[in-house]
Amino acid sequence: MTISRQAFLRLTGLAYLGAVARKAIGAITGPRWAMAVDVAKCRTQQNCTKCIVACHEAHNVPSIPDRRHEVRWVWREPFEHAFPGQVDEYSSLRGAPAMLLCNHCENPPCVQVCPTQATWKREDGIVAMDWHRCIGCRYCMAACPYGSRSFNWMDPQPYVHNPNPEFPMRTKGVVEKCTFCSERLSVGRPPACVEACPEKALVFGNLADPHSPLRQLLAARQHVRRRPELGTGPDVFYLT
Amino acid sequence: MFMFEKAVTGSRRYWLWIGALAIVIGLGLACYLRQLQVGLMITGLSRDVTWGLYIAQFTFLVGVAASAVMVVLPYYLHDCKAFGPLTILGEFLAIAAVIMCMLFIFVDMGQPARVLNVMLYPTPHSMMFWDMVSLSGYLVLNATIARVTLRAEREGVKPPHWIKPVILLSIPWAVSIHTVTAFLYSGLPGRSLWLTAILAPRFLASAFASGPSLLILLCLLLRRISRFSVGREAIQKLSIIVTYAMVISVFFVLMEFFTAFYSRIPEHTESLRYMFFGLDGHTGLAPWMWVSMILAAASLVLLIVPRYRHNEKFLVVACGMVFLSLWIDKGIGLIVAAFVPSPLGAVTDYTPSLPEALIVLAIWAIGALILTVLYKIALSVREEPLRSAAPPVQVEVHA
Numbered sequence: 001m002t003i004s005r006q007a008f009l010r011l012t013g014l015a016y017l018g019a020v021a022r023k024a025i026g027a028i029t030g031p032r033w034a035m036a037v038d039v040a041k042c043r044t045q046q047n048c049t050k051c052i053v054a055c056h057e058a059h060n061v062p063s064i065p066d067r068r069h070e071v072r073w074v075w076r077e078p079f080e081h082a083f084p085g086q087v088d089e090y091s092s093l094r095g096a097p098a099m100l101l102c103n104h105c106e107n108p109p110c111v112q113v114c115p116t117q118a119t120w121k122r123e124d125g126i127v128a129m130d131w132h133r134c135i136g137c138r139y140c141m142a143a144c145p146y147g148s149r150s151f152n153w154m155d156p157q158p159y160v161h162n163p164n165p166e167f168p169m170r171t172k173g174v175v176e177k178c179t180f181c182s183e184r185l186s187v188g189r190p191p192a193c194v195e196a197c198p199e200k201a202l203v204f205g206n207l208a209d210p211h212s213p214l215r216q217l218l219a220a221r222q223h224v225r226r227r228p229e230l231g232t233g234p235d236v237f238y239l240t
Numbered sequence: 241m242f243m244f245e246k247a248v249t250g251s252r253r254y255w256l257w258i259g260a261l262a263i264v265i266g267l268g269l270a271c272y273l274r275q276l277q278v279g280l281m282i283t284g285l286s287r288d289v290t291w292g293l294y295i296a297q298f299t300f301l302v303g304v305a306a307s308a309v310m311v312v313l314p315y316y317l318h319d320c321k322a323f324g325p326l327t328i329l330g331e332f333l334a335i336a337a338v339i340m341c342m343l344f345i346f347v348d349m350g351q352p353a354r355v356l357n358v359m360l361y362p363t364p365h366s367m368m369f370w371d372m373v374s375l376s377g378y379l380v381l382n383a384t385i386a387r388v389t390l391r392a393e394r395e396g397v398k399p400p401h402w403i404k405p406v407i408l409l410s411i412p413w414a415v416s417i418h419t420v421t422a423f424l425y426s427g428l429p430g431r432s433l434w435l436t437a438i439l440a441p442r443f444l445a446s447a448f449a450s451g452p453s454l455l456i457l458l459c460l461l462l463r464r465i466s467r468f469s470v471g472r473e474a475i476q477k478l479s480i481i482v483t484y485a486m487v488i489s490v491f492f493v494l495m496e497f498f499t500a501f502y503s504r505i506p507e508h509t510e511s512l513r514y515m516f517f518g519l520d521g522h523t524g525l526a527p528w529m530w531v532s533m534i535l536a537a538a539s540l541v542l543l544i545v546p547r548y549r550h551n552e553k554f555l556v557v558a559c560g561m562v563f564l565s566l567w568i569d570k571g572i573g574l575i576v577a578a579f580v581p582s583p584l585g586a587v588t589d590y591t592p593s594l595p596e597a598l599i600v601l602a603i604w605a606i607g608a609l610i611l612t613v614l615y616k617i618a619l620s621v622r623e624e625p626l627r628s629a630a631p632p633v634q635v636e637v638h639a
Contacts, residue, residue: 068286068588081584085506100584109429115368116357135357136280136350138290139368145430147583151290151350153281172279173350230429 023123031206032125033180034235035194036217037099039079041201051099052076054196055178060169062152062159071150073178074101074193082226083238093240099202101193102127102148102178103226106233110140110149119175125207125235126180136173145230149177180204207235243390246620247613253465257612261605268602271595272347280350283596288588289579291348293600296575298344300450300567301607302421303443305337305378307451309414310481316407322474325622328393329462329470330455331386332614334414338379340607347599367424374417381410386614394621418443425578433511433578436499442492443570448485450566452478453559458615460556468619472552479555483543486562490536493569514587515577524589525577528568535565 003011042048055061055074062071080087082098104127111121118133119140141149155172163169167183170176181191189195194204205214223237250258275282285292308330314320315327346352363369385407392399422440429435456478459470500508513519515529542548542558549555576590592600 068288069281070287077584081586084585113366113368113428115363115366115372116354116361117363118357133354133357133361134351135354136352137345137348137368138350139366139424141287141290142425142431142579143428145428145583147288150287152279153285153287154279171351175350227430232429 026123030123030208032208032235033104033185034125034205034207034214034237035101035180035191036203036205036214036223036237036239038199038201038203038239039093039096039098040239041199042097042099045199046097048198049076050196050198051193051202054192055181057162058164058181058184058192059167059179060156060160060164061176062156063161064154064156064159069153071152071156071176073150073176074099076100083224086224098238099193100146100148101236102180103146103232103234103236104178104180106235107231109143109145109232113139113143115139122182124185126182126185127177128179128182129176131168131170131174131176134174136175138175140175145227145232146234149175151175243394243617243621244613246617250616254612254616258609261609261612264605265602265609268599268605271598272602274595275347275599276352280348282593284591284593285596286588286590288582288586289576289590291575291579292590293572293592293596294344294348296571297600297603298341298348299421299443299575300571301337301341301344302375302418303447303566303570304451304454305334305341305375306414306418306444306447307455308334308382309411310448310452310485311455311478312407312414313411314477316404317411320477322471322477325468325470326455326459326474326478328386328390328618329458329615331382332611332618333451333455333458334382335379335386335614336607336611338375338382338417339610340603341375342379343603343606344600347603367420367427370420371417371424374413374420378410378413378417381406381413385410390618390621394624415444418447425575430583431578432507433574436496438492438495442489442496445485445489445492446566446570449482449489449562450570452485453482453562456482456559457556457563458611460552462615462619466619466623468622475552475555476550479543479549479559482559482562483540483549486536486540486543489566490540510581511577514580515573519581520587522580522587522589524591525573529573532565532568532573535561535568539565 052072052074056063056072059073061073064070076097077100079093079096079098082100083093087093104125106125108119108121108127111119111127114120115137116133116135118131118135119127119129122128136151138151141151152170152172152174156170157163160169181189181193184191190204191202194202203214203217205212207215209215217239218237221239223239225234225237228234271282283292283294311323311326311330315323346355349355358369358372385403388403389399419440422443425431425434426436426439456475459475459478463469497512500512510519514522515525516533517523518526539558539561542554542561548558579588579590581587
């Protein structure tokens, strides 16, 4: 097949424009994933760990007993730890469980500081990670104001008891965190934690769609976000 | 090569010192190989305190590297002749310190084999990218300047003209390396101990105190163990620089205290309280920080009172105090304490593990080795007879 230089340049230009247009349209019309946590519903099951187990099993998250070397994608904290300074001593929220995960911030500090773009913001709002590019400098962990990132201080493999062959296992020396189950979203399934919750306390949805159940829930119920004053724009909301 | 032949001949004492350093380096290397094998779990770091001694040493040593400017600037911009024989020592100190900085970053990495990713995917929005650029640039600048000027000195000729703009460039560049290093920390939204505009000025002030005080100690040491002697005037001038920088550094620290404790905003006081008083019964850092404070105060007395400063015996003590005080402040406290409490309010103590400490020691030993070799070269050049008949360039030989 022969192609003239002019035709080649024209095609290249068109392809480039097409890619830019697709990106622009995608940014406007595409989904923006977010989550709401219904604290009252979560509270009815004080000892429930179903979402944590489902997530950690789906993603080969190691169960490391030493708290100092723990890896976690989703976990539970007392409300006053997750919202320091926002829960006074008379609040009914004291001691309420707060399910914590990566906030998939609109302006993620971790993405800003990463020296290799091993973590980046996708058009659909997910803060994604490339575990093969991460150099393990842990700058993102210093930057994250939510403590949502974990480092593999050792080889995680011995601590993964039921390995899921569908999902990659990490190596020692890289950082990891919740990915909003991007691998499940791509085949039309909701995140593992959302699916596992018996109380339907975790609501996942599209912030860009004003008619989505998530948007309606946020319009109807009072909610808070962790440290909004920092301007990171967390996309995980807590219905109180 | 760069006159390395001068570093392979030396007295018995010289080789004993080199041998001792080699042993320390070997021990650290063994520990590092272990860390490479099992991961950073062999350190005292944890998910809450993710940076410790390694990154803190890096931070402190960027300051030492930057402080070369405190001899280069007076000599080249103010024609301060007394600093003539000192500039090469300052530049060599900078070279050793920058290499140590790079090694400390390297040993802190979880995946050191991927270090080239920083260059393969250059990321201008990351301060770490700029730190790499400024540190490597500074290394090249100082290596070039030291090499060219020392060669000229050996040949007894004037250095080539083109080196002057390179030297002038190295002055703002020195300021930039420590500014960018401060930006690594001061731009993070969740770490209020670092989130302060005074961090870069504070880094520079403490650098210009700790670096020149180390240089004074090195000069006085060289006077004892070699025939090379930096004049008394140069030492006294340097000590004045140390004095001013230390006063400014302590002043900046007090500023931090005022803002935090007068405003009483919990977030801004917590890390400082952890450093000096402990939080939730965790008082591990407090003794260190108080030692640092007391040393700083005592050194200021010795430095500010002219009678003590002019007495080299007191000056040695003062410089040692300045160096140690700022090493504790920057080489331990400032980095570790920013991680306490964690974003979730957890107070986790950090104690370096033995292998971690040995790796740190080994990198200091590598720095000492580089410095020894480079100073040996510089001193040999100055002690040997000149190759041409031109008069020596500002060299005082101690009788």
